Amino acid sequence: MNDVADIVLGGAAYAGLFRAVDEEAAQAGIAAAWDAGIRAFDTAPHYGAGSSEERLGRFLRSRPRSEYTVSTKVGRLLYADPSAPDGVDDFYGAPKRARRRDYSAVGVRRSLEDSLERLGLDRIDLLLIHDPDDHQEQALAEALPELERMRAAGIVAGIGVGVNDAEVALRFVRETGIDHVLIAGRYTLLDRRAEAELLPECARRDVRVLVAGVLNSGILADPWRSATFDYRPAQRHIVERAQAMARICAKYDVALRAAALQFARRNPAVGATVIGAGTAVEVADTIAMLNTTVPEDLWHELDRYS
Known part of the structure; x- marks a missing residue:
């Protein structure tokens, strides 16, 4: 079994992010993660308009509840909507629901x-x-106190915030009693905005950090085939930086995505990395990349482009 105690399977990809994934392929992907030893799963109502939670639930139904952990999110309610178009928020093949x-x-x-x-x-x-970026005041005044009540009552074990913005995460860490932060896309080879203040503040306050979006929505998987950064076409200077990193990795016979997937694990302030593999093939590749040896000299060279 691989050393994946600090790895969480994210639930967006197998719910159709960027491309539709059928039920069989989704179940095979989750099963591959389970077989690799992954026992932590992150999902959300937003992912596939509920299909991520439904697919994960169908898989976990036959597994002992004591053997895994599940995180999900609040902030978007789902409603049946027969006219809901496909591809909303880049999720394809989703149920007919509005957020x-x-x-x-x-x-x-x-x-x-x-x-x-x-x-x-x-x-x-x-x-x-x-x-909660555009809804911070309500989230702080209403959602957060309700989560604190749930934690105190034992309804949930941990509470926190899941965002793409390091400044928003930092505000919640400083102004509330959350114990977890999920930060996506802001602690990667290409974007280290979480490094200056958020990660040190979390370490000081004993807030566990989960880092997601480590491939920056695709460009760090293969910058010659995917020029998507933060869910939109990447600017030329970002593409060039990613390609330069890939060339450096090639000198050491290491794939860029291996370095990208392992990057956050090197920081002691990071508790876990959330991976975005959605199929069995992607899970197998991700596990292989996580097990690839990355020489220290390569990290030093990559630091010059970060």
Whole structure:
């Protein structure tokens, strides 16, 4: 079994992020992660308009509840919508549901109840406020206190925030009593914005950090085939930096994605890396990249381009 105690399987890819993934392929992907030893899973109502939670729940139903942990998120409620177009927020093949932002205490309770039903579980290990960037005041005044009540009552074990913005995460760390932060895309080979203040502050406050989006939505997987950075076409200077990093890695016979996947693991302030593999083939490749030896000299060279 591989050393994957600090690896979490993210739930966006097998819910159709960027391309549709059918049920069989999704289940095979989750099973491959399980067979590789991964026992932590992160999902959200937003991913595939609920299909991520549903697919994960179907897989976990036959597994002992004590053997795995699940995190999901609040902030978006789902409603049946027969006219919902495909491809909303880059999720394809999703159920006909609409998303509505809601960071109220009532919305948080309903979101958790709905997630438990989709997952087929009686409890969640970690509950995160999802993307409150434009709703910070309501999230701080209503959602966060409700999460604190849930934690105190033992309904959830951990609470936190899941965002793409390091400054938003930093505000929640400094102003609240959260114990987890999931930061996506801001601690990678190409973008280290979380490094200056967020990671040190989390370390000081004993807040566990989960780093996601380590491939920056594709460009660090293969910058010659995928020029997508932060879910949009990458600017030329970013593409050139990624390609320069890939050439440096090639000198050491190391794939760029191996370095990208292992990058966050080197920082003691990071508790786990969330991987975005959605199929069995992607899971196998990710595990292989995580097990690739990256020489220290290569890290030093990559640091010059970060």
